[in-house]
Amino acid sequence: MAKKPRSVHTCSECGYASPKWLGRCPECGSWGTLQESAAPTKAGSAAAAAVSGTAPAGLTPTTPAQPITKIDATASHVVSSGIGELDRVLGRGVVPGSVVLMAGEPGVGKSTLLLEVASKWAQQPADDGAGTRTALYVTAEESAGQVRARAERTDALKDTLYLAAESNLDVIFGHVNQLKPSLIIIDSVQTMHASGVEGVAGGVAQSRAVTAALTTLAKTTGIPILLVGHVTKDGNVAGPRVLEHLVDVVLNFEGDRQTSLRMLRGIKNRFGATDEVGCFEQTADGIREVPDPSGLFLSHRGETPDGSAVTVAMDGVRPILAEVQSLTVDPVAKSPRRVVTGLDSNRVPMVLAVLQARAGERTNDKDAYVATVGGMRITETATDLAVALATWSSLHESPLPPKTVVIGEVGLAGELRRVPNLSRRLGEAARLGYQYAVVPDGEDLQVPGMRVAPCSTLREAITAVAPRRG
Template sequence: MVRTRTSFRCTACQHVTFKWAGRCPECGAWGSIEEAPALSTLQKSALQRSALPESRVASTTGGLLPSSPAQPLSQVEGTQAATRSTGIGELDRVLGGGVVSGAVILLAGEPGVGKSTLLLEVVRRWADNDVALYITGEESAGQVRLRAERMGALHDRVMIASESELATILGHVEQVGPSLLIVDSVQTMRAADSEGTTGGVTQVRAVTNALTALAKSTGIAVLLVGHVTKDGSVAGPRSLEHIVDVVLHFEGDKNSTLRMVRGIKNRFGPTDEVGCFEMQEGGIAEVSDPSGLFLHHHAHSVPGTAITVAMDGKRPLLGEVQALVAGSGIPSPRRAVSGLDGARVAMILAVLERRCGVALTGSEVYAATVGGMRVTEPSADLAIALAVASGARDRALPEKTVVLGEVGLAGEVRRVPGVARRVQEAARLGFTRAIVPADSEALPESVRALRVRDMAEALALLPRD
């Protein structure tokens, strides 16, 4: 007699486990695990036999005979996936050259950051060569048309439908026959044959699985829009990111025009690329050289400023750090930070006062970046320190000088990765001096290297009275 094992199933995400738990290990729901009898091995084999031809069933073990035999990995034909450009260079940069046929791409971002605006620009340029289908579940077709008209994205080969039922969407795909399908957003879609509420774990997973199967079987590229939670992660089940081929994060400050598309996962290209865009009145425009957005050009050097180079993925970006030291003898001085790591700024202030003799006790210190740029890597430590010291002493750094280096608690200046590449980007923009750690690699000949071992040597580069 065959013994049937008992399984447990999560009512929220349908995850199956053979051991009861108070919390589902897949979706994290509490109290959703219920007992469900599992089929025995022979029962499963019988079901498989009833649905498949006899030629596919093994006679001895009850297993299925594969339709094609396994082969050595060395004999598998190596074919490179062909990419198709979206017409937007910055987006192609993050995607690894363009969109691959049959790929499923998830674009996540906060509400109002500009996801729909970017997608309208994508479909407009895509329609120059082929048909694109835009499915909107959050807005009406008339609302999308108003935005497209403002952006100049009206095109006869851009098809649009306001739908939320998965079956109807598949019908539109069959009628239109697009090469690009955009679903805005996946949390608003519903599969009639799946349980759960719209936007819930079960529904989002069912819709994504169905659209992924559609992409793989037809070669249509599918671009899904996804919401994010309060902590910035993609809303819905964590497995959603594992189902799709590419995960992109669209981020930006609502108070700034700068937007960035960051690759989180990419089966067809790198995951450390960043694309830069700028929101304008007429839509969104790519920024191929974003360093100028983060620099405030002065006719002469100003006390309290320092230029550094941050690496965002593989892209070096020049940024300006500004510091203001105000007042003296204030009982409870304020320390305010914007665009920088507050903990690192506090550490650098302590090093300046304890190791370098810069009087900051009783003074208010304000430190910020320009243009909404956020710099958190240690390579900006030396720039922050020199900006604060420059502001405290009212002495500006030499003109056309870029500053790189990590500062330790002992006041030493440590080496940072990619100094040569950072300095090369600064040289392209006209900088002629670089204050770098003493053990840095060779720099471009067009830039004069000012190597320092500790903070004392770095502060000595400030002009004297």
């Protein structure tokens, strides 16, 4: 009687192997991640030799190792995707043979953005100068008619943009062999099915096998592949963590459904930094890139209103001008209310308390409504001074001087503390026409076209803007 083949249970999160099933992985502590698979029948010659204590013989390599200076530099050059904001996050463009995983909540616009990428790609001339590039868009979540209708609405119809509604990975490889595209987009990786692999589409085994096969395809052919990925309720990439390890770049496309703003952030990037941010706007005609997002967060009124202050927030390494508004009114109930939108709801009441205790402004007998303009969310402490001066402006019904930007963290003692990247923030404000800045003391800043007023306390900052009001 033949023996039953041995099996091994491997953790999909960390790769820990166990001869029997365990509910919790002893290595990483994850629950329900051990998946059964067939154990290898024989150990490799090198591994067996290492276990026995003898020198491993090894195999003759088909391609000998080369000096790093002899490696062809063209294999690592970048190619523009046609969308500047995407190139910014990727690190100047798309690297041939790279695999990019873009994750995001349902309905945020991942498919629309990648369809726009495929359209822009198909408009650019080919590397050999003959004709234009060819892009293959594979969809398994929608029908070909649905994608065609969206492409017509967003003006993405191009003759060299090919569409295939398919979920079988083998058939997709057949399309690649026939078309020889220079870009492949898979929407989405959780809906693809690999033949010969157990499990349903979207499961641990299938997602891992599909991603590994597509990664091998990209590395062997030099074709860049963009994958759409689902996210969990926590906002993380769905599926085993091995997906993030297999791909070269992991991007997160995020946005609030109540606003049109969309942000593209890098979580992992083997070819560039992960602190770059791309800005997009969801419109009726598709996704539009916003190279200068500061205009989305500033009011377009000619005069500066009461209770308004402009600050500069950092999103990664990108400075963005934002407007903070504050409204103070007589309380409706006995206890004054503090309503905060777009800012830290715990820090704003603290700033209002410092404004009263250290600057003598009565805030404890007023309802205070503090919010950002345009749906922007700011969590850094550099906006403390904007909150304080906007509230001061509302209390006195006196606007801040025009073309003024305020930046600084407020301490409990009423002191102004320095913030990082101050020179970059002021440079962005000067580029947009702001001429006066109130900042914490401690740095000798010289910004062309801007007068900088360094202040050490909140009271000094109020004095710096009060004589110039009106």
